[in-house]
Amino acid sequence: MTDTTADTPTVLATGGTISCASDSHGDLVPTRGIRTLLHDAGIPCSSVTARDVLRLDSSTMGLADLDALLTEIHAAQEHGPVVVTHGTDSMEETAMAVDRLVGGRVVLTGAQRPADDASPDGPGNLRDAVAAAPRIDAPSVVFGGRTSPAYGVRKIHTTADVAFDAPTILRPAPLSVAPVPLDGLRVDVIAAYQGADPAAVESALGAGADGIVIAAFGSGNVGVLADGVADALADGFPVVVASRVPAGGVQLVYGGAGGGRSLARAGIRPAGELTPPQARMELLCELAVKRAQLLR
Incomplete structure (x- = not known):
């Protein structure tokens, strides 16, 4: 039947x-x-x-x-x-x-x-x-x-x-086929803008963030947040860079202290065409899966 x-x-x-x-x-x-x-x-x-x-x-x-x-x-x-x-x-x-x-x-x-x-x-x-x-x-x-x-x-x-x-982008394989807890994790979104506080990344990590997403300029430049991002990467915190621009996505091509290409060499991750909130959620899900695997 x-x-x-x-x-x-x-x-x-x-x-x-x-x-x-x-x-x-x-x-x-x-x-x-x-x-x-x-x-x-x-x-x-x-x-x-x-x-x-x-x-x-x-x-x-x-x-x-x-x-x-x-x-x-x-x-x-x-x-x-x-x-x-x-x-x-x-x-x-x-x-x-x-x-x-x-x-x-x-x-x-x-x-x-x-x-x-x-x-x-x-x-x-x-x-x-x-x-x-x-x-x-x-x-x-x-x-x-x-x-x-x-x-x-x-x-x-x-x-x-x-x-x-939604933009036409390649969907990666799911991280899990069953939910794992997200509660208890923290990923902060920090905006890059003219006159931003260079200590914003340090402040977020000091408040308990497990990772950071930068809502960056243009194709992925972080401006005055660069030193904080570099320190976070050196300390092993995941940092993802997403663009505040609606279309085009992250292209890490610029050098200089706040340039995306410079930070890519230090380990910053591009979010592609994901928005900053989407990049935050994806990173939260990744951290949740890793935490669940460690607790098994």
Whole structure:
């Protein structure tokens, strides 16, 4: 007999704009649960397995929240593909963690307009995500009629319906096929800018950071942060350089004290076309896998 449940998606709700409605002050807060979201999308509850796992604004998600979500996704994958409703603010970070530590048929979606808007986009996005989940073979974001790979996806507009896109980049093999804890690790993002504090890297490491991502100038120059980066590398801390420029990625070609090429010789790692938050999440996942291997 054919297992008819093998491609029945599990829908996990975490809050975000898709679940938001206005409170008595007119503020948007995540109040609607998954059953209401399915009803609004015209998806029969009998056609999916669904549950609320979080109910928060994704800008407030911490690593413990993300660990809990990854565990839920991994468990749900035993029964088929998984759809996650998620806030757009940090969706690209969760998408990276899902890709690196879980993999498989996982779709993230959400909304730009709240559930009580006169023309909400969440119901259509949720319908598209549920329809796409059985057909994909790697974690993806389905949003505004577009399907993007989770690896490298980023929010490209604060209000437009087509809110996410991803550059065409090579997706490396997942680091793990089961989640490992991220909580307890710390990777700081430090911005390079005119007048930046040269001691910023030292301050971050002194506060307990396990690694650093530099949101660098242009193709990967770190400017006055160079001495701190060099010291961190010499002390064995991983340092990744990502560009603050939206397109083109990191090209470590410049010399000089703050030049990317000089620091590449010292061991700095380029993030390619990943954004600084994505590079941070990838490094966190790498550190989490190494920590788990050491504890075995």
